[in-house]
Amino acid sequence: xxxxxxxxxxxxxDVALKMFREIGFExxxxxxxxxxAGVSVGNAYYYFASxxxxxxxxxxxxxxxxxxxxxxxxxxxxxxxxxxKAVLHTGVDVMAPYHQFGSDxxxxxxxxxxxxxxxxxxxxxxxxxSLAIFRSAVEGSSxxxxxxxxxxxxxxxxxxxxxxxxxxxxxxxxxQRRTRKLIDGAAPLVARGLSLAxxxxxxxxxxxxxxxxxxxxxxxE
Amino acid sequence: xxxxxxxxxxxxxDVALKMFREIGFExxxxxxxxxxAGVSVGNAYYYFASxxxxxxxxxxxxxxxxxxxxxxxxxxxxxxxxxxKAVLHTGVDVMAPYHQFGSDxxxxxxxxxxxxxxxxxxxxxxxxxSLAIFRSAVEGSSxxxxxxxxxxxxxxxxxxxxxxxxxxxxxxxxxQRRTRKLIDGAAPLVARGLSLAxxxxxxxxxxxxxxxxxxxxxxxE
DNA sequence: GGAATGTTTTGAACGTGTTCAAGAATGAGT
DNA sequence: ACTCATTCTTGAACACGTTCAAAACATTCC
Numbered sequence: 001x002x003x004x005x006x007x008x009x010x011x012x013x014d015v016a017l018k019m020f021r022e023i024g025f026e027x028x029x030x031x032x033x034x035x036x037a038g039v040s041v042g043n044a045y046y047y048f049a050s051x052x053x054x055x056x057x058x059x060x061x062x063x064x065x066x067x068x069x070x071x072x073x074x075x076x077x078x079x080x081x082x083x084x085k086a087v088l089h090t091g092v093d094v095m096a097p098y099h100q101f102g103s104d105x106x107x108x109x110x111x112x113x114x115x116x117x118x119x120x121x122x123x124x125x126x127x128x129x130s131l132a133i134f135r136s137a138v139e140g141s142s143x144x145x146x147x148x149x150x151x152x153x154x155x156x157x158x159x160x161x162x163x164x165x166x167x168x169x170x171x172x173x174x175x176q177r178r179t180r181k182l183i184d185g186a187a188p189l190v191a192r193g194l195s196l197a198x199x200x201x202x203x204x205x206x207x208x209x210x211x212x213x214x215x216x217x218x219x220x221e
Numbered sequence: 222x223x224x225x226x227x228x229x230x231x232x233x234x235d236v237a238l239k240m241f242r243e244i245g246f247e248x249x250x251x252x253x254x255x256x257x258a259g260v261s262v263g264n265a266y267y268y269f270a271s272x273x274x275x276x277x278x279x280x281x282x283x284x285x286x287x288x289x290x291x292x293x294x295x296x297x298x299x300x301x302x303x304x305x306k307a308v309l310h311t312g313v314d315v316m317a318p319y320h321q322f323g324s325d326x327x328x329x330x331x332x333x334x335x336x337x338x339x340x341x342x343x344x345x346x347x348x349x350x351s352l353a354i355f356r357s358a359v360e361g362s363s364x365x366x367x368x369x370x371x372x373x374x375x376x377x378x379x380x381x382x383x384x385x386x387x388x389x390x391x392x393x394x395x396x397q398r399r400t401r402k403l404i405d406g407a408a409p410l411v412a413r414g415l416s417l418a419x420x421x422x423x424x425x426x427x428x429x430x431x432x433x434x435x436x437x438x439x440x441x442e
Numbered sequence: 443g444g445a446a447t448g449t450t451t452t453g454a455a456c457g458t459g460t461t462c463a464a465g466a467a468t469g470a471g472t
Numbered sequence: 473a474c475t476c477a478t479t480c481t482t483g484a485a486c487a488c489g490t491t492c493a494a495a496a497c498a499t500t501c502c
Binding site: 043 | 449452
């Protein structure tokens, strides 16, 4: 049966994530993981081709949890500002246990070749899941977002979320207070900024921004 | 005389930067640098405490070059959009020889503990120099930028520049065509966006954005 | 049962960045 | 010229991530 194999894999992953949380990324060596899990180093590598892949395991788990908690937090919240706050705050919540590990994670994730790179192919599933959260935040809001923005907005918000995550990594205030402050301040501002799209003079600028985003995006395919 | 010592330091740095450019970051091992320079590994470490510090050497050099070429490119250009383009294009120009090396550089630079981290203490000088370029781009523009924006704008533009650099790293199009396109599209849009600050309804949003930026910034001190 | 095939596990070995005790070279003071 | 302290230089050694041939175990088929 495949159960035994899966059990070893799960054991290695669990031990690794626990050690990441408790002693950080660098101190969690492959040898230490193997020893703690009671397997050989080579065996850990049989299931995870690199230390990065163990980070990917963490990334997926965090994303899954975000999807659940965000969906809960969105219930009953109507306005876009509130919905944005809900998604961003829960995002920070699920990352919190790994804050000390954040900078190592980002350093790993930002490398195009990394399986954890949020723009990369290996994390398509995780990215889509994350995007879906923002899409739901936008689509479920009332008053509704201007039609012409609705298509691209989730992706732009997701991008902004990556920025928030980066800010969070650098945030040394206790409990990452500053990141919370940023979210609380920025969410209503984004909502208000978007509502300006109705003003004639502003509308054209919005159109051009969207046009630029699309043209730069298309060019890559 | 200190000349002999300085000579060795310079030799190691030159060899390292040359190898970074020609064979990339990972293949440029400390042993290879030492051998090519004709010194021992330990000796290279006497001058540079880590491989990262050799990257810092590169960072400083690139920044210096940017300051020079940007100042040239700004001459005779009046409008903000043009000045922004000048600064951003020259920025990409000086980085160009290191494009293949870009992702490793960013992965190194993004780690808060790295001497090359653009937000960190070790690169205060380089960051100030870079900020000064943007300050000059803003202050020298006519028609002038709205007074209330003038103070914070350079810093925000510098931040956007970091974003452009990140985009550039991921840009796989030949000669990084897409990054050029992004710059050409975004620069006039930023200028036009800023001119909207005069519209009453928009003005308040601008004020709040600035207020948020300041409050989040202050909190860190 | 037993061979053949496929899956899982092992631990030694490699090349890496980095450290450090020891030694060589240099310079200052007398 | 001769100390003595300071500055440079060396190369072996360490822990790390990663690889891989070989062994152990499991499964399938006759």
